[in-house]
Amino acid sequence: MARSAVRHQPHPAAEPASEGSAPAGATPMMAQYIEIKAANPDCLLFYRMGDFYELFFADAETASRALGIVLTKRGKHAGADIPMCGVPVERADDYLSRLIALGHRVAVCEQVEDPAEAKRRGPKSVVHRAVVRLVTPGTITEDRLLDPARANLLLAVGRRKLSDSAFAYGLAAIDISTGRFALSEVPGADLPGAIARHDPREIVLSEAILSDPALARLWQETRAAVVPLAQAELEPAAAERRIREQFGVSTLDGFGQFSRAEIAAAGAALLYIARTQIAARPPLSVPSREAGGATLSIDAATRANLELTRTLSGERAGSLLEAIDRTVTANGARLLAEHLSGPLTDLAAIARRHAAVARLVEDQGLRGEIREALARAPDLARALSRTGLGRAGPRDLAAIRDGLDVAVALRDRLAQAGDLPEDLARLGDHLGRADPELAATLRAALSDDLPLARRDGGFVRAGFHPEIDESRLLGQDSRKVVAALQARYAEATGCRTLRIKHNNVLGYYIEVPQSVGEACLKGLMQEFVHRQTMVDAMRFTSVELGGLETKISGASDQVLALESAVFEDLAARILAQAEAVAGIAEALAGLDVAGSHASLAVELDWRRPEVDESLSFAIAGGRHPVVEAALRRAGEPFIANDCDLSGEGRGRIRLITGPNMGGKSTFLRQNALIVVLAQMGAFVPAASARIGRVDRLFSRVGAADDLARGQSTFMVEMVETAAILNQATRRSLVILDEIGRGTATFDGLSIAWACLEHLHEANACRALFATHFHELTALGQRLPRLDNATLKVAEHRNQVIFLHEVVPGVAERSYGLQVARLAGLPAGVVARAGAILKGLEKAERERPGRPRIDDLPLFASLAPPPPPEPEPAADDGLARMLDAIEPDAMTPREALEALYRLKRERSGAG
Structure with missing residues (x-):
């Protein structure tokens, strides 16, 4: 990190x-x-x-x-x-x-x-x-400095004391590139997860919070730049005053009730914005407050394990976000990432999102027309923000014009669609909030070919402003006069190569080759004034040319001044309707996200999930969206699996055993990702899904040293497991993989055993627990809500075939030697490991307990083992059957059946 x-x-x-x-x-x-x-x-x-x-x-x-x-x-x-x-x-x-x-x-x-x-x-x-x-990283607004698909958040942190050792933390998340302004409060234990969810570019906080030893590691590990502010600048009264001044109100009561920590955070954010933007004031939305528990709580470790918005290496490619993104606008891509980072817990809101997606899935024509129109929509939100900050150019005004035109077209199309789900109807209402005169004025004022900066001029359409047209005509006529004057001077001097040129130092000047310079002086001594002698040319001016330059310069300056005044007027008209334009930008993004989900569902056959208040968790034919996408690109199928953790009052636990490479981690992760997708409002990669609302999602999959913090793999594992066992509720979903594998066998087994019992009795949550400790499968007979499952495999001639199918039962063995052979370990090492394994198993049978190394004979020689004896030749019938098999065209099940047929044929021949 x-x-x-x-x-x-x-x-x-x-x-x-x-x-x-x-x-x-x-x-x-x-x-x-x-x-x-x-x-x-x-x-x-x-x-x-x-x-x-x-x-x-x-x-x-x-x-x-x-x-x-x-x-x-x-x-x-x-x-x-x-x-x-x-x-x-x-x-x-x-x-x-x-x-x-x-x-x-x-x-x-x-x-x-x-x-x-x-x-x-x-x-x-x-x-x-x-x-x-x-x-600064959190306050940039220019398109070329921003990632169009990622929010550019400045996050401010405040806090209030709950007790001698406990604090609540207020968070103010502001994106000045779009005007978004959101407040929330979280307990201290949830602060790392909340910061990970926002994924800010920059964090501002008080020196006291930065220097708190309990938070030192958090600030050291965050990817964002961290900027402290002096405590004296963050007094509560000053913080509230800054909020009132930003929105021009005398009280905050009209915005809702905010905690002291939230007000402190908002004040710190506004102070930092004022300091970095100097005289400019960004047009921020009224602060919205997120209620506690409104989103699915996902801690930082779980986000990293599940690779929601980026992979462990920090890349977007390979993440869940990259796999599901079918948006066609930058604003929609940012909203999709926001929904993915904060899935909902409100059942009514989840159902409304699902209903909007379902309507677009069913109505292919409506979906296609919406997405076609959205593809023409520019980034309205960021263009509006730059306009408010005084950093807009002509193309930003054109972006607002084009965005308003798209909004009107979509509003009319939605109105024609008849009865719409609540979310789609609400978005349609927002699309028509701006005054139609604004878009009409922008269309009339802006030319078709626009410069990047307004100082370049030429962006006002001909016919919109009479004085600009007159000044332009004057400039054009003057250029004709310059051309006529050049022709007259060339004829008078007899120098056909005489030219009238212009640069920023000399202005307009007459240039002739060095060879004829003296002749020009003799012929027009009274009219020409020598200015400069170059290596191969001489430059002159004249009274007539100087007067013409003044006339042209004045006309050009006048055009720029008039165009600048038009620009300021257009910007003022836009800012007078900033709230309506911002609402339109949000509506366009909302439509884009719904259309993205619908397109994904149709393209990949994803289904609408049922999310309710029960403790159900019934997934039929579930698939891992990222792995399935990778296999599809390779032309290979994904093996779907069911998962049922439903319970009455308490969730069930499924204990999964099976070989490495069998697909345990994929199965664990896919069920967690299905919960995230369902509660963010998307359809899911499954034949069907019924999910009781999940309040907290925990995932402990994989292992890695954290050497920068001085922690081993096992310590990291234990810290993350402790957080799960201390925080999981009955409504939580817990995903655990290989707990206890980082220490001695009996220590690890004991820890995994105790964790399973705690999840079953104390947390009472829905959980998936993968392990290589086969001894734990015996708990299925003692813990009533624990089921055993395994990953199905097949063997042939010491080769293992992974079928990636989850079935009830217990793995008979771990297949470690077979996996080692597949990984390419030297044949001698694999053979010796097999001999040691047989010796250990024999010693265990003869002397129950832990076998000692001195019970086993040492390998007599380090020389490579003798080559294996050749297999007996197959008879003609067996050979014909082998020749008829096309391995690349077979499914895993067909391959297994073919192996059995070959075995029966060989037994019959023997």
């Missing part, structure tokens, strides 16, 4: 003297840089100089290493060279994304006055600069 970037905010005095103040002798520009850097010591400072952002001193060295760009020098400071590197302004987003991904924070320092104003103050005056925003 990646180590988080824990960044403190030191006082400027903590910076090195060379960068903390501007000593005598520093140039005015460097003095300005040092002053701004001292105010932002914990950030890399992007210092705007013309068309580049420059970095100096230690920032330059850090950025050079991180970005792989050249480190140069610029002058001296305190007697030493000043390290420097820079990035072009037009490519700044690319470099910012790389720095943010590495955990850095960046202060963007812009020129905030016209350079001409600085010149008027004196020759040594520098352009005023100021930090306009801090770019």
Whole structure:
């Protein structure tokens, strides 16, 4: 797991003297840089100089290493060279994304006055600069810096004291790229799981919470950047005031009842956003409060074991999310991930989601038209957020226009569909909330070909604004005049290669080849003024050309000013309906998720589950969605299996034995994933499923050392098992695999035995318990709610065939030697292991108890064993039967039956 970037905010005095103040002798520009850097010591400072952002001193060295760009020098400071590197302004987003991904924070320092104003103050005056925003992992809004399918959450943590040793923690989850704002409170034991569920990019909290020894490991292990805030800035009264100011209200009563911990978290988040966004205020939704127990509780270890949104290696590919995602919009993909991370426990809400999916499964035409329309929908939520922050470009306004058009089309289509399930009807209502005039105005105002930035101009459609049209016409006519003037000058000088050109330094100028430059001077001495001599050309100007330049420049500037005013007006119209537009974005995402579930169900034959208040758990023909997808790509079938853990008042436990590679872990995980899918509102990979509502899901599958924490495999196993046994309720589902295998045989057996009894008697929950301790199967006769099951296998000539079929009963043996042979262990090692195994089994029969090593003979020689004796030749009938078999075309069951036929044939021939 990646180590988080824990960044403190030191006082400027903590910076090195060379960068903390501007000593005598520093140039005015460097003095300005040092002053701004001292105010932002914990950030890399992007210092705007013309068309580049420059970095100096230690920032330059850090950025050079991180970005792989050249480190140069610029002058001296305190007697030493000043390290420097820079990035072009037009490519700044690319470099910012790389720095943010590495955990850095960046202060963007812009020129905030016209350079001409600085010149008027004196020759040594520098352009005023100021930090306009801090770019941090949890506060970015630019499309090129964001993953379109992943929420970019800033998570703030507050707390309140319950007793001398217990706290409740408030969580404020804000995505300023979409405006989402959610509050919740969890007990201390659930804090790691809640953070894992939100999967934030950045966490802000008080210094007191960060320094709490009980939470130190949590902050060290989180993937997110962790930023502490001074305790003095987080007073409760100040936190509530910040919330009121953000939403312009005098009281929070209209938003609902929030705990002190939730208000503290919300205040910390808003403080951090204000600090990073400087003067900009993002358009956040009114904070929604999630009630305790509203979502299926899944701890961090279980999320990792089940690979819900990413694999153990941190990749999306291979996760459950990647396997089920059929969304067609970025907003829908983010909502799908949110639903998967927090499945519901409210039965009515689950049923509403299932009903919406069922309607789209049944109505292929409606489903197809909805998904076709959604595929044209841009990311409305993020475009709206950038508009509110003043960072939008013309394409963001066009995205809102196009999103509103798609919403109207979908609203009309849903209205034609007749009687709709409650969720689909509600989404249809939200789609029509914006004023139709807004979309009409945006269509009329924006041209078809839009630039990326509004400073580039040209985005207002011809005919929308008369003054802009007039100024553009003036500019176009002036260009014609320039062309006519060039032709006249060429004729007067006799120089056909004379050209009138333009650059940002000289403006408009006349350029002729060096060879005819003097002739031009002689011919038009009174009109031409020499400006510049180049290696192969000479440049001139004239009074007439200077006047024309002023006219053209004025027209261009006027067009840009008028277009900027139109842009501001359009943005204001959008923000006046921000709440309605945000609701439309949510509705589009909701439709996309429902359509994704429906498409998945139709494509893979998934079925609607029944989720109720019972303690049922009856899965018929269940399949693992990720493994099945992988097998399908390889052209192989998946063996479906049933699972019934239903109980009255108490759940049942199924104890599963069988060989490694037989499919135990797959079977365990698939049933846990079916619960997650069912309660998130999706259909499930099964022939049928009836599931009594699960409140907490626990999974302890697989083993790994945690050397960074100084914990062995067995310690990790015991810590996770302890959490399960201490927290599981009757409504929980527990998945346990190989408990006790990390220690001595009798120790491990004893622990596994005691855990099984505790699950049965104390937790009374539904559970799947896989083990290699065959002795535990005897508990099936003593514990009334425990059933034995095994993975079916077949053997032929010392080869084992895994059928991946779960059946009642007990495994007769572990097949460890056969698996070792399949894994490629040397033949001599496998043969010697077989001999040792026979000796151990014989010693156990003769002297019950643990056999001693000195009871067994040592291998006489380390030389390879003699080759096996050749098999007797088969008769002609047996050979013909073998020739007729096509192994690649057979199912496992057909292969087993063929083996039996061969065996009978051979016995008859003998």
